[in-house]
Amino acid sequence: MTTKPGQKGIRFIDEYRNTELSRRVIERIYRRSTRNIHLMEFCGGHTVTIARNGIRQLLPPAIEMLSGPGCPVCVTANRDLDRAIALAHERGVIITTFGDMMKVPGSRSSLQEAKAQGADVRIVYSTLDALQIARGNPEKSVVFIGIGFETTAPTIAASILQAQREGVNNFFVLSFLKLCPPVIKALLDEGEVKLDGIVCPGHVSTIIGSHPWEFIPRDYAIACVVSGFEPLDVLQCIEMLVAQIESGERRVEIAYRRGVKAEGNQWALKQIDIVFEPCSALWRGMGEVPQSGLCLREAYERFDAERAFEIDPGPTIEHKGCLCGEVLRGVKRPTDCRLFRHACTPEHPVGPCMVSSEGSCAAYYHYGADL
Amino acid sequence: MCLAVPTLVKSIDDHEALVEIGGVSRKISIWLTPEVKVGDYVLLHTGFAISVIDQEAAEETLRLFEEMALEDDG
Ligand code: SF4
Numbered sequence: 432m433t434t435k436p437g438q439k440g441i442r443f444i445d446e447y448r449n450t451e452l453s454r455r456v457i458e459r460i461y462r463r464s465t466r467n468i469h470l471m472e473f474c475g476g477h478t479v480t481i482a483r484n485g486i487r488q489l490l491p492p493a494i495e496m497l498s499g500p501g502c503p504v505c506v507t508a509n510r511d512l513d514r515a516i517a518l519a520h521e522r523g524v525i526i527t528t529f530g531d532m533m534k535v536p537g538s539r540s541s542l543q544e545a546k547a548q549g550a551d552v553r554i555v556y557s558t559l560d561a562l563q564i565a566r567g568n569p570e571k572s573v574v575f576i577g578i579g580f581e582t583t584a585p586t587i588a589a590s591i592l593q594a595q596r597e598g599v600n601n602f603f604v605l606s607f608l609k610l611c612p613p614v615i616k617a618l619l620d621e622g623e624v625k626l627d628g629i630v631c632p633g634h635v636s637t638i639i640g641s642h643p644w645e646f647i648p649r650d651y652a653i654a655c656v657v658s659g660f661e662p663l664d665v666l667q668c669i670e671m672l673v674a675q676i677e678s679g680e681r682r683v684e685i686a687y688r689r690g691v692k693a694e695g696n697q698w699a700l701k702q703i704d705i706v707f708e709p710c711s712a713l714w715r716g717m718g719e720v721p722q723s724g725l726c727l728r729e730a731y732e733r734f735d736a737e738r739a740f741e742i743d744p745g746p747t748i749e750h751k752g753c754l755c756g757e758v759l760r761g762v763k764r765p766t767d768c769r770l771f772r773h774a775c776t777p778e779h780p781v782g783p784c785m786v787s788s789e790g791s792c793a794a795y796y797h798y799g800a801d802l
Numbered sequence: 803m804c805l806a807v808p809t810l811v812k813s814i815d816d817h818e819a820l821v822e823i824g825g826v827s828r829k830i831s832i833w834l835t836p837e838v839k840v841g842d843y844v845l846l847h848t849g850f851a852i853s854v855i856d857q858e859a860a861e862e863t864l865r866l867f868e869e870m871a872l873e874d875d876g
Contacts, residue, residue: 441807441808441824442808442810442843443808443843443855443860444807444808446860446864449867451871452867452868452871455867455870455871455874456867458874459870459874474804475803475804476803476804476805501804502803503803503804504803529803529848531803556848556849557831557848557849557850558848558849559831559849560849578803579803579804580803580804582803582804582806582847582852583803583804583847583848585834585850585852586831586834586847586848586849586850586852589831589833589834589850593833632804633804634804634805634806634845634847634852635804637806637845637852637853638852660805663867667863667867686863688856688859688860688862688863689855689856689857689859689860689863690806690845690853690855690856691853692853692856696834696835696852696853698834698835698836699834699835699852702833702834787803789803
């Protein structure tokens with residue numbers, strides 16, 4: 432187990448990096464585990480914790496960990512990336528985006544390349560920073576590239592509500608927001624991966640709570656435990672999953688109790704519901720999944736970049752040889768990709784799974800999870 | 803992308819709060835956590851508090867770890 436330098440003394444983080452306690456949890460997992468099982472960590476944040484701490488290698492060989500589609504940057508389809516990039520080239524447009532999106536290659540280029548060609552693309556830390564840029568540039572159209580899951584959705588809703596209150600009319604959102612439960616359902620219905628348990632995403636559940644996962648044990652007989660992001664959190668989650676599976680039980684449990692309530696953050700959910708409605712969304716690797724995205728409601732259409740601009744992204748071209756889609760479905764590992772570490776590196780990424788810090792390919796690359 | 807870190811709320815002014823991260827103060831939005839109080843820890847995600855950390859639950863979880871370790875020894 433490692434502690435990142437400079438992070439010492441942070442409450443609610445350090446305690447969950449305790450090496451001795453982690454060792455004890457691993458011992459108990461060894462004692463309890465009697466059969467071969469497949470667990471999926473849905474969230475890219477968990478993929479990073481597992482890779483960074485070598486958790487896959489510390490677990491009994493009978494426990495197979497698969498990565499899931501829980502990386503918002505990675506699941507953004509080329510078609511949608513192309514739309515963001517096309518919009519960046521429009522006159523009078525300032526694109527604001529989280530930094531993760533800059534290097535992600537679309538069909539022909541990335542936002543970073545668009546910027547190098549003269550487009551006004553700015554990295555923001557928060558949607559409120561994007562709103563601030565809109566206030567400061569009233570003659571420009573400021574578009575925020577809305578990627579993220581349920582965790583990020585309420586922050587985007589809040590910025591739109593704030594813009595409305597203030598009458599900021601040059602602020603727009605291009606929503607690529609996605610919802611996690613519908614895509615897990617789609618993945619399970621596909622039947623390609625056989626799972627015994629799911630490490631459910633922690634901060635998505637902070638917002639939506641644990642109830643939206645209940646269909647998984649009920650309809651698919653798969654164990655579910657909501658996990659935090661420190662090594663001890665993930666190990667505790669795996670122990671709880673193993674305990675459920677070994678005892679034949681299947682239900683939703685919360686291991687990450689300090690960060691997740693069963694009912695979620697109702698107020699935040701309400702903000703999402705005021706501004707957005709579920710709509711179909713395109714996922715890399717999964718295709719079009721009904722009701723798995725969030726689109727702006729009609730009442731907020733004046734903030735909708737989709738409606739405000741004619742966007743022509745041109746034909747979509749997929750990255751040749753890239754297995755990112757299969758990696759996101761849990762059916763291939765980054766090491767199965769012939770380009771991994773050769774043609775595809777974080778400096779020269781072929782697919783988004785190598786760009787995002789929490790993409791599986793990047794996690795394998797940085798932490799040598801393949802070595 | 804869904805990264806959120808625990809931070810201590812030092813003061814509150816309407817929908818904004820001053821928090822401390824690694825010894826540095828910064829302003830965040832508490833629009834999504836109207837129940838937050840000074841002295842609470844919140845999970846901070848892209849400039850917003852997205853929940854108030856349940857300190858009791860956190861302590862219970864740690865106690866449970868310690869107890870189970872003791873039982874294993876027993
Ligand atoms: S290593 Fe690169 S090319 Fe291969 S699947 Fe990952 S992102 Fe795609």
